[in-house]
Amino acid sequence: MLNAQELWRNRLNHHSKEMGRYLRLMFNDHFAFAMFFFLAGLAYVYQQWLADLPEGFPSALVIAIILGLVLTYSPIRTMLKEADLVFLLPAEAQLGSFFRNGIIYSYITHLFTLLFIFVALGPLYFTTYPERSGSDFLVLGIVVVVFKAWNILSHWWEINSRVGWTGYIDPILRTLLNGLTIYFIVVGNAWVFAVITTLLFFGVMMYDYTLAKRRRGIAWDLLIEKEQARMQAFYRIANLFTDVPHLKKTIKKRHWLVGLLKSPIPFQQDQTFDYMYRITFVRSSDYLGMYVRLLVIAGALVYWVPNFWFQLGFAFLFLYMSGFQMVTLWHHHKQLEWLDLYPVPLERRKQALLKWLFQLMIVKTFVLGIVFLLLWNLIGVAIVWIGGAIFSYVMVYKYLVHRMN
Structure with missing residues (x-):
């Protein structure tokens, strides 16, 4: 029984x-x-x-x-x-x-x-x-x-x-x-x-x-x-922090956004992974939504928080969170063995992802600077745009590259 x-x-x-x-x-x-x-x-x-x-x-x-x-x-x-x-x-x-x-x-x-x-x-x-x-x-x-x-x-x-x-x-x-x-x-x-x-x-x-x-x-x-x-x-959610083998991937077409992001990529062999990571970011159910949500929350907090130092703190905090969570793109195709058949060196694959992560963080830096500009806080604009660019570069090419390894 x-x-x-x-x-x-x-x-x-x-x-x-x-x-x-x-x-x-x-x-x-x-x-x-x-x-x-x-x-x-x-x-x-x-x-x-x-x-x-x-x-x-x-x-x-x-x-x-x-x-x-x-x-x-x-x-x-x-x-x-x-x-x-x-x-x-x-x-x-x-x-x-x-x-x-x-x-x-x-x-x-x-x-x-x-x-x-x-x-x-x-x-x-x-x-x-x-x-x-x-x-x-x-x-x-x-x-x-x-x-x-x-x-x-x-x-x-x-x-x-x-x-x-x-x-x-x-x-x-x-x-x-x-x-x-x-x-x-x-x-x-x-x-x-x-x-x-x-x-x-x-x-x-x-x-x-x-x-x-x-x-x-x-x-x-x-x-x-x-x-x-x-x-x-x-x-x-857990997959944004670690590899989750139980996760069932869902794909969304988003034709117009895919076309917008892939159009600048030249049709060359060494651009294979540039294309792949952009498409994965857009069409996967995990990354684009998280990126946009973090951007909206960061912009709202920067706009409404009355304290200047808290505004800067939130801006750099959400920059960090975006880079930290988007790096899981590296493991997104871990189960696809045919990727190893591409005649493209592994180092080129790493460079493609790091370049895309840096571009994503630069876009978020630019948008957060616009929020400071709407508040007519020119000091905040300068700090976020200059400091955010430096922070994005250091985080991607000095910190996230070690996490990928």
């Missing part, structure tokens, strides 16, 4: 080891220092912003939107594998405790993120409502914790109902009702409306439960698909 509890413990133990192995590689000394500086800078910016919080700022609406979205996003970890659709499906009746443990585990892990965001919103809450006591904020916290459990249960029943339209309508309804309930509680004088939206949310949850009970079974294929998608998302 199948022991569901033992199966769950084995799956959880394997999952913890898998995550721990990659997390240790991701949070190395360099990245940990960068994250510490980033969080410290955000805390400083947040504190300065609260000190100058404009009168009439819609704090209740902002808190409601943030918490509403965080409450709605409630993926469930089941630790299922593709082969389970064949080997465990016949024993579905014995796996009640297995799936129950998955729901409880998901709830506990989500609580860490939820409580971190909730505590971070505390200063905004008390700045806007200085007359409120800690007990008022505690009541809001209890509501948030309860609603998180309801959202996870509702999502579980919605998946197993297999009713296609609920996958689109249900998250929208839950986000709306989550946000409205939080908003009415934060406002403080609309408790009647908060009770109404709570009852409506409970009604949506019970409707999901009814649909799931009619189905009478577990949606194995959907749960496995979602579990694999979450693991692949984690692997894509």
